[in-house]
Amino acid sequence: MQKILIANRGEIASRIIKTCKQLNIQTVAVYSDADQDMPFVKEADVAHRIGESQVNRSYLVMENILDVAKREQVDGIHPGYGLLSENANFARRVTEEGMVFIGPAHGIIEKMGDKVEARRAMQQASVPVVPGSDGGVENIETAKLVAAEIGYPVMLKASGGGGGIGMIRCENEQALVQNFDSTKNRAKAYFGKEEVFLEKCIENARHVEVQIFGDDHGNLVHLFERNCSVQRRNQKVIEESPSPALSKETKENMFAAAVKAGKAVHYTNAGTVEFIVDEEENFYFLEMNTRLQVEHPVTEAITGLDLVKWQLLVAAGEALPLCKQEEISADGHAIEFRVYAEDPKTFYPSPGQLTTLAWGEGEYVRIDSGYEEGNKVTPFYDPMISKCIIKGSDREDALHKAKLFFDGVSIEGVKTNVTLFKDIIEDAGFIEGTYTTQWLQDFLTANRT
Missing domain, CATH: 3.30.1490.20 (ATP-grasp fold, A domain)
Known part of the structure; x- marks a missing residue:
C-alpha cells in the first residue's frame, strides 16, 4: 500500500502515522472542527475536514470518510480503535469501494461483535465460557x-x-x-x-487478555498476555505485561485457548481475546476485540515488535513477519498508564486548555499522546490525554521507574489522574500484583474516608 486514510483521531492517529512514515506510506487524516489544530492533523501528509465537533457529525459519518478516501484514491483505511473500528458495515463498505480495511474481515467483526454469537462460537471451539x-x-x-x-x-x-x-x-x-x-x-x-x-458474575476476578495475530496464509500466533484488572466503571486504567499474578501453567493454557479461539473464526490481522480469571485461576472467555487495542504498546514494549506495521503488512496480503510461535519472545516488564483529563476523585471529565504539558524523561518511557501544550481537551471525545508506557527489567524496576517518571510530570489547565497514579504505584496491594477488577474501587473507598 502506498497511501492510507486513518479514520480516527488523537493519539492513535499519530501512532499510525508514525509507522506509516517509517514504511514510506502516505497518510490522509480526517478531522472535525474541534480537532483542526491537533497534532495528528499536522503530522499527516494530507488532512480533510469531515464535519462538526460532535462525533456523530464527523468521525461516525462513514459516508464523509469514504468520500475523502475515494477522492484521495487511498489503498486502504485504518480504523484505529473505538469509533468505526468494530463497525462491520463500515468494514464491508470499505471493501466494496475497492479499498483494504486494515483489520479483520467484516464477517468476523459482525460475528464476534455479537456477544451471544461469540459465546456460541467459543463453546463450539471448546474454549471455556462463563x-x-x-x-x-x-x-x-x-x-x-x-x-x-x-x-x-x-x-x-x-x-x-x-x-x-x-x-x-x-x-x-x-x-x-x-x-x-x-x-x-x-x-x-x-x-x-x-x-x-x-x-x-465471577467474584474477585482478574481481567487478562491475550494479543493474537493472524494472516491470510493460515498463520496465527499469540503475543502473550496483558493484565487489565485496574478498572473504574469497567473501563481500564492501567495495563501491564506480563501478568504478575498468574502461574506459568495458567498462562500457557490461556495462550492455547486464545489461539484456538482465533483459529475457530479464521481470524486475520490484530485481535485480542479477553478472559476473566477467578480466584483458583480458572479462566473464561469474555469477548474478542476485533481491532488494535488501546494498550497495544505494552505488548510492543516487551516483544520489540511494531503491531501497526504487522497490521499493514497483513492487510497488504503478506504473511506474518514471524509465523512460528517459537520465533516470538518477551523480555522485561511494561506498564501502561492512561492519563485522563478528569477529576481523580469523581472521574468526571475535566475539559480545558493544556496550559502546561511536560512529561518526565528517560529511555524507559514511551509517551503516546494526542495533545501538545496549548491544545484544548474538548467535551466532545474521550478525555484521554496520553498513554505513558514504562519499561523495566522486571516489575519492581518498572514500578521504580514509574515513580520517577510521574514525579517529573507537570500538567496544568485541567484536572488529571496523575496524582491517583502516584498513590497507586506506592500502594502495597498494587505492588503485590494480586489486585482484581474490584481493587481500584476498594482502594478509592479506603483513601477517601
Whole structure:
C-alpha cells in the first residue's frame, strides 16, 4: 500500500502515522472542527475536514470518510480503535469501494461483535465460557429462571455491547427485575438491538487478555498476555505485561485457548481475546476485540515488535513477519498508564486548555499522546490525554521507574489522574500484583474516608 486514510483521531492517529512514515506510506487524516489544530492533523501528509465537533457529525459519518478516501484514491483505511473500528458495515463498505480495511474481515467483526454469537462460537471451539444463558434472554421470566440456575450475582449484558457499556451487575432477583427493561432499552439505543443475555458474575476476578495475530496464509500466533484488572466503571486504567499474578501453567493454557479461539473464526490481522480469571485461576472467555487495542504498546514494549506495521503488512496480503510461535519472545516488564483529563476523585471529565504539558524523561518511557501544550481537551471525545508506557527489567524496576517518571510530570489547565497514579504505584496491594477488577474501587473507598 502506498497511501492510507486513518479514520480516527488523537493519539492513535499519530501512532499510525508514525509507522506509516517509517514504511514510506502516505497518510490522509480526517478531522472535525474541534480537532483542526491537533497534532495528528499536522503530522499527516494530507488532512480533510469531515464535519462538526460532535462525533456523530464527523468521525461516525462513514459516508464523509469514504468520500475523502475515494477522492484521495487511498489503498486502504485504518480504523484505529473505538469509533468505526468494530463497525462491520463500515468494514464491508470499505471493501466494496475497492479499498483494504486494515483489520479483520467484516464477517468476523459482525460475528464476534455479537456477544451471544461469540459465546456460541467459543463453546463450539471448546474454549471455556462463563456460565450463563445459552443465547439471548427475551423476557424477565426466562431471565429469572437462568439466574436461579447459575446463581446470583449475575451480569446482565447487551449482546451487542462492549467497553463496559450495556452491562450491569444484579445482586438478586429484585435487581434483575429492576434493570432488565432498562438494559434492553439501553442496548437498543447504543447498539441497535435490544437483545440481552446473562452470565454468572465471577467474584474477585482478574481481567487478562491475550494479543493474537493472524494472516491470510493460515498463520496465527499469540503475543502473550496483558493484565487489565485496574478498572473504574469497567473501563481500564492501567495495563501491564506480563501478568504478575498468574502461574506459568495458567498462562500457557490461556495462550492455547486464545489461539484456538482465533483459529475457530479464521481470524486475520490484530485481535485480542479477553478472559476473566477467578480466584483458583480458572479462566473464561469474555469477548474478542476485533481491532488494535488501546494498550497495544505494552505488548510492543516487551516483544520489540511494531503491531501497526504487522497490521499493514497483513492487510497488504503478506504473511506474518514471524509465523512460528517459537520465533516470538518477551523480555522485561511494561506498564501502561492512561492519563485522563478528569477529576481523580469523581472521574468526571475535566475539559480545558493544556496550559502546561511536560512529561518526565528517560529511555524507559514511551509517551503516546494526542495533545501538545496549548491544545484544548474538548467535551466532545474521550478525555484521554496520553498513554505513558514504562519499561523495566522486571516489575519492581518498572514500578521504580514509574515513580520517577510521574514525579517529573507537570500538567496544568485541567484536572488529571496523575496524582491517583502516584498513590497507586506506592500502594502495597498494587505492588503485590494480586489486585482484581474490584481493587481500584476498594482502594478509592479506603483513601477517601
